[in-house]
Amino acid sequence: MGKVRVGIIGAGRIGRIHADNLLRMGEAEVVAISDLFAGEELLAWAGERGIGLVTTDSAELIGRTDIDAVFICSSTDTHVPLIVQAAEAGKHIFCEKPVSMDVNRTREALEAVSKAGVKLQIGFNRRFDHNFKRxxxxxxxxxxGVPHLIKITSRDPNPPSAAYIQVSGGIFMDMAIHDFDMARFMAGSEVETVFAQGAVLVDPVFAEYGDLDTAITTLTFASGAMAVIDNSRRAAYGYDQRVEVFGSKGALSADNDYPNTVVVSDEAGVSRDKPLHFFLERYNEAYIDETRQFIDSVLHGKPLPVEGFDGLQAELIARAAKESVKLGRPVKLAELNALA
Amino acid sequence: MGKVRVGIIGAGRIGRIHADNLLRMGEAEVVAISDLFAGEELLAWAGERGIGLVTTDSAELIGRTDIDAVFICSSTDTHVPLIVQAAEAGKHIFCEKPVSMDVNRTREALEAVSKAGVKLQIGFNRRFDHNFKRxxxxxxxxxxGVPHLIKITSRDPNPPSAAYIQVSGGIFMDMAIHDFDMARFMAGSEVETVFAQGAVLVDPVFAEYGDLDTAITTLTFASGAMAVIDNSRRAAYGYDQRVEVFGSKGALSADNDYPNTVVVSDEAGVSRDKPLHFFLERYNEAYIDETRQFIDSVLHGKPLPVEGFDGLQAELIARAAKESVKLGRPVKLAELNALA
Amino acid sequence: MGKVRVGIIGAGRIGRIHADNLLRMGEAEVVAISDLFAGEELLAWAGERGIGLVTTDSAELIGRTDIDAVFICSSTDTHVPLIVQAAEAGKHIFCEKPVSMDVNRTREALEAVSKAGVKLQIGFNRRFDHNFKRxxxxxxxxxxGVPHLIKITSRDPNPPSAAYIQVSGGIFMDMAIHDFDMARFMAGSEVETVFAQGAVLVDPVFAEYGDLDTAITTLTFASGAMAVIDNSRRAAYGYDQRVEVFGSKGALSADNDYPNTVVVSDEAGVSRDKPLHFFLERYNEAYIDETRQFIDSVLHGKPLPVEGFDGLQAELIARAAKESVKLGRPVKLAELNALA
Amino acid sequence: MGKVRVGIIGAGRIGRIHADNLLRMGEAEVVAISDLFAGEELLAWAGERGIGLVTTDSAELIGRTDIDAVFICSSTDTHVPLIVQAAEAGKHIFCEKPVSMDVNRTREALEAVSKAGVKLQIGFNRRFDHNFKRxxxxxxxxxxGVPHLIKITSRDPNPPSAAYIQVSGGIFMDMAIHDFDMARFMAGSEVETVFAQGAVLVDPVFAEYGDLDTAITTLTFASGAMAVIDNSRRAAYGYDQRVEVFGSKGALSADNDYPNTVVVSDEAGVSRDKPLHFFLERYNEAYIDETRQFIDSVLHGKPLPVEGFDGLQAELIARAAKESVKLGRPVKLAELNALA
Structure with missing residues (x-):
């Protein structure tokens, strides 16, 4: 295989970002793009990029013999069936998080992947951020040294729309899931218990949909380490994404990125511009890097940097967090089945 | 009253620091110092400072009519009886934290103070730190804006001795109690529930005494805000004391203090010296400031900056934290009596 | 004109960077590339990018009617004749700095450009750096407020090769010329006098070629402001490019960029990685931005961000700096002709 | 000698600061204070501190046999005669900078000191700043490594009064003299040439008295290193005192001190309070340290940290800087005598 021939399923913002990133890589080719609402605008967009096939039918795309891998960027409820179909068709798969909002369905998808012997990478892009990678x-x-405490701050600049909140799966499955993956990434150990507390402090609309906008989640790991994650749907100063790992030999901390280094000192004080506004600015390079590593893995047999198992674990933690809020007590990952 | 005439009870490190700080103030006078083990060394020390009375008997000191206020710097188990005696003798009181390790006994002390109409300030020195004050x-x-999340990092450079651990009251009552007070100070609201998790990751000696050396405590406040505190008995890089308040309008964060601002850039990277080593270095000015405000309050009738009630609340939270670890679930301050 | 059709003259590192940046822009097309030493390797390189013409003859490229603009990236001694030819052929011109090492020849080139009515942009890429732009x-x-003092630090991570030093034109014309442009950019005023001092402290090879490796240059502006620039050919910690503007209302300062924000706190101290290593890392985005603005200017008639006049002024200052070192006294730009 | 018995000459702000610092040291005693305008207020001030003698006559103070050392804190024009008298009386001397505004008179003072075999320390307090010391x-x-470039930023928050400007000796002798000493301190080598440029950009009152308010001075050292100092009489954001030493192995830089570490992140950006306002705040500890080292030297025979020779060298540089502005060319320290 000289190049990986890719089909993109879902032509929303993230699908197009992946397409554009793939188009810049010598080792990938974007052959097709599908979207339920594909129309004139998408045809034009694809035309400018030399993408030959535009379709409303993802099955057509998956059925193509000139496609080696698919990027699943459609809505979450479509992920499991698409993964199953793609796996059965022998395609390698890159899927946005979460695989699903039901860990049993996610397990199904993972089994199909395993049976078909294809690769499945989950879109935990933050692992590829230059700060967190370092x-x-x-x-x-x-x-x-040995990690003792992991601290993750994860705050969005603005809440999503009410329409999005309604179908988002809630703060843990939609937002904190990235942080749960980050905690596992840093701990190098598996989560045993989850305790989550939350509140609606930003906007009452979250309460309307039984959701939260502010949360603190603590995790304990098999290694004995602990993690704490704080989430907010609205940080007035922009996207706030910081990680600290404290251990027996010291602390490592990654701060936000800023658009520039300029500092103003005047009568009012000393100031600088706010951090990079949101994930598109902050994780721009990370998106490119995760895609490159997926292509590399497909083409050269290198191990995947984030696997289906990682997706499942993060979902389990999110599920446990939701349960913990409901029950008002810590929840063990091991007891999740009994709860379900 | 032109000057506040002070007697110091307990001539350990902190008692002597308070004495020296008082000696520099125009409005205070150190009249006497008592210590169970007072001997030649203390006599010499007091002599150099012109402190007239050195005694092994705290009652003698409390009984003096030329003393307006006492600083209780002896071991924790002596605090309550000394507060009661001093209050009954009409002395104003500055007492180191915690008042006691039993909230009911602390309440007794507070009642005696209230009945006598004297002032009682608790030694939560960190409220006077230039960073936290600002x-x-x-x-x-x-x-x-409205506080949503309060984050406190509180790590010591080195664990105390085994002898100290044994009588310390445990990580929550001995160490985190400062952070519980800080959380209340920043939240401007009272704590409702406490969930604490801990581990022995630094030194097995903590386990021997049924204690922990690493902990994460989450608090919820009546206002709806939440707080999270992480503690460790050993940070390889020195004393780590940071606070962040995140709210509807933005985030305020206070970093550590450093001994200097010098930055070295060389082939190995960019580096600077570690933060100030421990509490004596970091809170040097804070100790002076808390003493000054106590003297000010006694002399000029200004309100106390930290009262007995603040001591009681922090103890209640510490007690709840310990209970939470034991029970493996969040504990409400309201249910503490039932548990006791 | 739908797209600007570009020919690249000189296929060295910088020529290829400009080509690749242009290839990513919707509004530009790279039609041809010429290089005295064009061979198999360049043919392959151009083939991958769909660049139709590869030639050893820049005149052939300039003569093409399907080319609207040329990027002159060949050695400095070829700049003036190529500018003159390109201007006479009606091509817009982007030329790397310096235009030449002889201000009179540079003036010739500018006259040819002016006569032909084409655009000439000089490659002062640092004006487009996200920090300096901000x-x-x-x-x-x-x-x-009103600028009083401008301070520029400009240090390379490593000296160039002896071969390069020999033909570089010296530290002022080769290296500090960027800083002279930056000083003018920030001051918004023209330079009147130049005083430069230098030394050979990094490597004696500089002395062999009558060059310096360390220099401090002070400038005075018509506005009354002053600037100081310090240069070194070797900073052990990497590329050091900082600017500060101090004025009546305060100070603005731009620091270096770093590869990540990770801070390590351990027993040895607090440290982070070195700044971005050299100009390709630091000014990556700036190269793209300067090219984009040139294309924009050609296509949409917007004013050029850096003109031929800016190139000439920086060369005059570099010339004056060299003269100042020789004479051991400040040199006025106005007296340069007399000296020449 | 158990304690150094000190007499203070000049009861202005700096004289009183030295007195208070000495009063806190176990090894010093303040026996007397003299001031031309000594009156009720000074008597009261001295009374509170137990200083026995208050006089308008410095000769009376110098004549006392119960005085071991004098602190000369009176106006600059009195320094030389007082040093000579004190030296002849066998007193050790701490003298504020500059010794005088005439290097020949300063040499006289140094000779008297040398002849008498007493100690003379000059008040270059910045050498004792925690940042610059480190x-x-x-x-x-x-x-x-080997120092190549020394960069000093030195800006005051506000210009002095017109009355002070008139007698100050000018920006170089009054203000930059501290920086000239700092440059020598860091370089570990002697200055050979001085080139200074200045302007009146802050307030026209400086021009009225033939003075400057903004200056850039470059120095070359015998070692081959160079230094650059920028001065301004008014920085809107407060006292700006930074030093950078760049050499063969890297760069060391000392930033300003801040009143706290609190950072505010909100919609407007990221900000913190201004640096410490002026020299009393910034150099508070440095004043204590320089006094302690003087007392230590007198009492225990340790070498002085700043000697008369250091005072003379800084004055020579200041003199050369003034000359350089007048002549519009670099001035060698060696040619100063010829100019005088």
Whole structure:
């Protein structure tokens, strides 16, 4: 295989970002794009990029013999059936998080992938962020010693729309799931218990849909380490994404990125511009890097950087967090089946 | 009253620090110092400072008519009886934290103080730290808006001795109690529930005494805000004391203090010296400031900056944290009596 | 004109960077590339990118009617004749700095450009750096008030090769010329006098070629402001490019960029990785931006962000700096002709 | 000698600061204070501190046999005669900078000191600043390698009064003299040439008295290193005192001190309070430290940290800077005599 021939399923913002990133790589080709609402605009967009096939039918795309891998960027409820179909068709799969909102269905998808022997990478893009990647390298080099405490701050600049909130799966499955993956990534150990507390402090609309906008989740790991994650749907100063790993030899911390380094000192004080506004700005390079590593893995047989199992674990933690809020007590991952 | 005439009870490190700080103030006079083990060394120390009375008997000191206020710096188990005696003798009282390890006994002390109409300030010195004081001012000015999340990092450079651990009251009552007070100070609201998790990751000696060396505690406040505190008995890089208040209008954060601002850039990277080593370095000015405000309050009738009630609340939270670890679930402050 | 059709003259590192940046822009097309030493390797390189013409003859490229603009990226001695030819052929021109090492020849080139009515942009890429661009915006908004002092630090991570030093034109014309342009950019005023001091402290090879490796240059502006630039050919910690503008209302300063924000706190101290290594890393985005603005200017008639006049002024200052070192006294730009 | 018995000459702000600092040291005693305008207020001030003698006559103070050392804190024009008298009386001397505004008179004072065999320390307090002291330690440890470039930023928050400007000796002798000493302190080498440029940009009152308010001075050292100092009489954001030493192995830089570490992140950006306002705040500890070292030197025979020779060298540089502005060319220290 000289190039990986890719089909994109779902032509929303993230689907197009992946397409554009793939188009810049010598080792990938974008052959087709499907979207339920494909129309003139998408045809034009695809035409400018030399993408030959535009269709409303994802099955057509999956059925193509000139496609080696699919990027599943459609709505969450379509992920499991698409993964199953793609796996059965022998396609390698890149799927956005979460695989599904039901861990049993996610397990089904993973089984289909395993049976078909194809690759499945989950879109936990933050592992590829230059700061968090470097932090993880240093953890692996033992610069923090044995990890004791992992602290993750994860706050969005603005809440999503009411329409989105309604179908989002809630703050844990939609937003904190990235942080749950980050905690596992840094800890190098599996989560045992989850305790989550939440509140509606940003906007009452979250309460209307039984959701939360502010949360603190604590995790304990098999290794004995603990993690704490704080989430907010609205940080007035923009996207706030920081990680700290504290261990027996010291602490490693990754701060936000800023658009520039300019500092103003005047009578009012010392100031600088706000951090990069949101995920498209902050994780721009990370999206490219995750795609490159997926292509690399498909083409050269390198191990995947984030697998289906990682998707499942993060979902389990999100599920446990939701349960923990409901029950008002810590929940063990091991007891989740009984609860379900 | 031209000057406040002070007697110091307990001539350990902290008693002597308070004495020296008082000696520098125009409005205070140190008249006497008592210590169970007072001997030649203490006589010499007091002599150099012109402190007239050195005794092994705290009752003698409390009985003096030329003393207006006492600083109780002896071991925790002596605090309640000394507060009661001093209150009954009409002395104003500055007492180190915690008042006691039993909230009911603390209540007794507070009642005696209330009955006698004297002042009681608790030694929560961190409220007077230049960073945290400034942070609190900004919270009061509304710079963070309505507080949503309070994050406190509190790590010591090195664990105390085994002998100390044994009588310390445990990580929550001995160490985190400062952070519980800080959380209340920043939240401007009272704690409702406490959930604490802990581990022995630093030194097995903590387990021997049924104690922990690493902990994460989450608090919920009546206002709806939440707080999270992480504690460790050993940070390889020194004393780590940071606070962040996140709210509807933004985030306020206070970093550590450093001994200097020098940055070295060389082939190995960019580096600077570690933060100030421990509480004596970090809170040097804070100790002076808390003492000054106590003297000010006694002399000029200004309100106390930290009262007996604040001591009681922090103890209640510490007690709840310990209970929470034991029970493996969140504990409400309201249910503490039932548990006791 | 739907797209600007570009020919690249000189297929060295910088020529290829410009080509690749142009290839990513919807509004530009790279039609041809010429290089004295064009061979198999360049043919393959151009083939991958769909660049139709590869030639050893720049005149052939300039003569093409399907080319609207040329990028002159060949050696400095070829700049003036190529500018003159391209201008006479009616091509718009982007030329790397310096135009030449002889201000009279540079003036010739500018006259040819002026006569032909084509556009000439000089490759002062640092004006497009996200930090310096933001700093300049703030200067324009008056955030520093009236500029009084401009301070520029400009140090390379490693000296160039002896071969390069020999033909470089010296530290002022080769390296500091960027800083002279930056000083003018920030001051918004023209330079009147130049005083430069230098030394050979990094490597004696500089002395062999009558060059310096360390220099401090001070400039005075017509506005009354002053600037100081310090240059070194070797900073052990990497590329050091900082600018500060101090004025009646305060100071604005732009720091270096770093590869990540990770901070390590351990027993040795607090450290982070070195700044971005060299100009390709630091000014990656700036190269794209300068090219985009050139294309924009050609296509939509917008004003050029850096003109031939800016190239000439920076060369005059570099010339004066060299003269100043020789004479051991400040040199006025106005007296340069007399000296020449 | 158990304690150094000190007399203070000049009861202005700095004289009183030294007195209070001495009063806190176990090894010093303040016996007397003299001031031309000594009156009720000074008597009261001295009374509170137990200073026995208050006089308008400095000769009376110098004549006392119960005085071991004098602190000369009176106006600059009195320094030389007082040093000579004190030296002849066998007193050790701490003298504020500058010794005088005429290097020949300063030499006279130094000769008297040398002849009498007493100690003379000059009040270059900035050498004792925690940041600059640490920077110097690192230079001595070779962390920067061989120093190539020294950069000093030195800006005051506000200009002095017109009355002060008139008698100040000008920006170089009054203000930059501290920076000239700092440059020598960091370089560990002697200055050979001085080139200074200045302007009146802050307030026309400076021009009225033939003075400048903004200046850039470059120095070359015998070692081959160079230094650049920028001065301004008015920085809108407060006192700006930074030093950078760049050498063969890297760069060491000392930033300003801030009143706290609190950072505010909100919709407007990320900000913090201004640096410490002026020298009393910034150099508070440095004043204590310089006094302590003087007392230590007198009592225990340790070498002085700043000697008369250091005072003379800084004055020579200031003189050369003034000359350089007048002549519009670099001035060698060696040619100063010819100019005088």
């Amino acid at each position: 932090l993880r390298e240093l953890v692996e080099q033992g610069r923090a | 942070l609190r001012e900004l919270v009061e000015q509304g710079r963070a | 700093l300049r915006e703030l200067v324009e908004q008056g955030r520093a | 920077l110097r330690e690192l230079v001595e440890q070779g962390r920067a």
